[in-house]
Amino acid sequence: MPKVAVVGATGMVGRMMLRVLEERNFPIDELYLFASAKSAGSEIEFKGKKYIVEELKEDSFDRGIDIALFSAGASTSLKFAKIAASKGCVVIDNSSAWRMHDDVPLVVPEVNPEDINWHKGIIANPNCSTIQAVVALKPLDLKYKIKRIVYSTYQAVSGAGQGGYEDLQNGIKGIAPKKFIHPIAFNVIPHIDVFMDNGYTKEEMKMIEETKKIMHRPDLKITATTVRVPVYHGHSESINVEFEKDFNLEEIKEILKNSKGVILMDDPSNNIYPMPILAEGKNEVFVGRLRRDFSVEHGLNMWVVADNIRKGAATNAVQIAELLVNN
Numbered sequence: 001m002p003k004v005a006v007v008g009a010t011g012m013v014g015r016m017m018l019r020v021l022e023e024r025n026f027p028i029d030e031l032y033l034f035a036s037a038k039s040a041g042s043e044i045e046f047k048g049k050k051y052i053v054e055e056l057k058e059d060s061f062d063r064g065i066d067i068a069l070f071s072a073g074a075s076t077s078l079k080f081a082k083i084a085a086s087k088g089c090v091v092i093d094n095s096s097a098w099r100m101h102d103d104v105p106l107v108v109p110e111v112n113p114e115d116i117n118w119h120k121g122i123i124a125n126p127n128c129s130t131i132q133a134v135v136a137l138k139p140l141d142l143k144y145k146i147k148r149i150v151y152s153t154y155q156a157v158s159g160a161g162q163g164g165y166e167d168l169q170n171g172i173k174g175i176a177p178k179k180f181i182h183p184i185a186f187n188v189i190p191h192i193d194v195f196m197d198n199g200y201t202k203e204e205m206k207m208i209e210e211t212k213k214i215m216h217r218p219d220l221k222i223t224a225t226t227v228r229v230p231v232y233h234g235h236s237e238s239i240n241v242e243f244e245k246d247f248n249l250e251e252i253k254e255i256l257k258n259s260k261g262v263i264l265m266d267d268p269s270n271n272i273y274p275m276p277i278l279a280e281g282k283n284e285v286f287v288g289r290l291r292r293d294f295s296v297e298h299g300l301n302m303w304v305v306a307d308n309i310r311k312g313a314a315t316n317a318v319q320i321a322e323l324l325v326n327n
Helices: 012-023 074-086 113-118 128-144 162-172 202-214 249-257 310-326
Strands: 003-007 030-035 043-046 049-052 067-070 090-093 122-124 146-155 221-228 235-243 262-264 285-293 299-306
Touching: 003 012, 003 074, 012 043, 012 310, 030 049, 067 074, 067 310, 074 090, 074 122, 090 310, 113 310, 128 146, 128 202, 128 235, 128 249, 128 262, 128 285, 128 299, 128 310, 146 202, 202 221, 249 262, 249 285, 299 310
Parallel strands: 003 030, 003 067, 067 090, 090 122, 146 221, 262 285
Antiparallel strands: 043 049, 146 235, 235 299, 285 299
């Protein structure tokens, strides 16, 4: 059984990683919890046993740790992931630090599990909004070959961490925001991460570039608009897809119904479709509102929802760890 570490164990995603490891009964010989100096010394319970959180240091991995789940931000990952990898540890990193490095696999287990085979000690966990999109898109790409994707996202405040969560809680009470530059309560902000020179935000460019890498489709034409909405948990996405060839809508539903990690929720006559409130606490990706886009040839509209802290972060990382253990 592997020795496992969670880096950033006291954060929102780190705590969820521990919960998912416990829920899925991941095999662990010894568990180590790391965080910043500020959080060091705090206690976290895992499988009925209390663990003391240690400060992350350069010698933290000098004890034969096999797998480390990192969720402590890009700067921490840039500094410590290589140190951990040099000690024989495989790092599964949840930050943006390594995702677009050519020698680092970017993995969604339902989509490109084979890519873990060429890791060099670091495997990147994709952006939360990208993960749920590609889980729904990959089986359709295999069948019809996607020509173009238009992403429009409606992303929960928990995607911005504890500060985002608190901004919504406080904003409802009329308190000014600290994390976001505008109030998020009773508002919609078309701005996630920093703006780039091309007018897109970094979040939008992440979705575009990561989708191409994960799906092994560098030729894909993709555009994106990412938006923060006043929802605590669960990202929603309107995805418009143009295929190379024609499709049968019932066949699309059948493909999605039988796809790993997907739950089809598409019965509009009974008002059944995915919503964040239904996806919260679940590990699957929910797909619905399937309909033809009559404005283009071979066009499809779909609505995709998932819990961004689970499948969008913690669960995907644990699934990668499971691939490593079972490989």
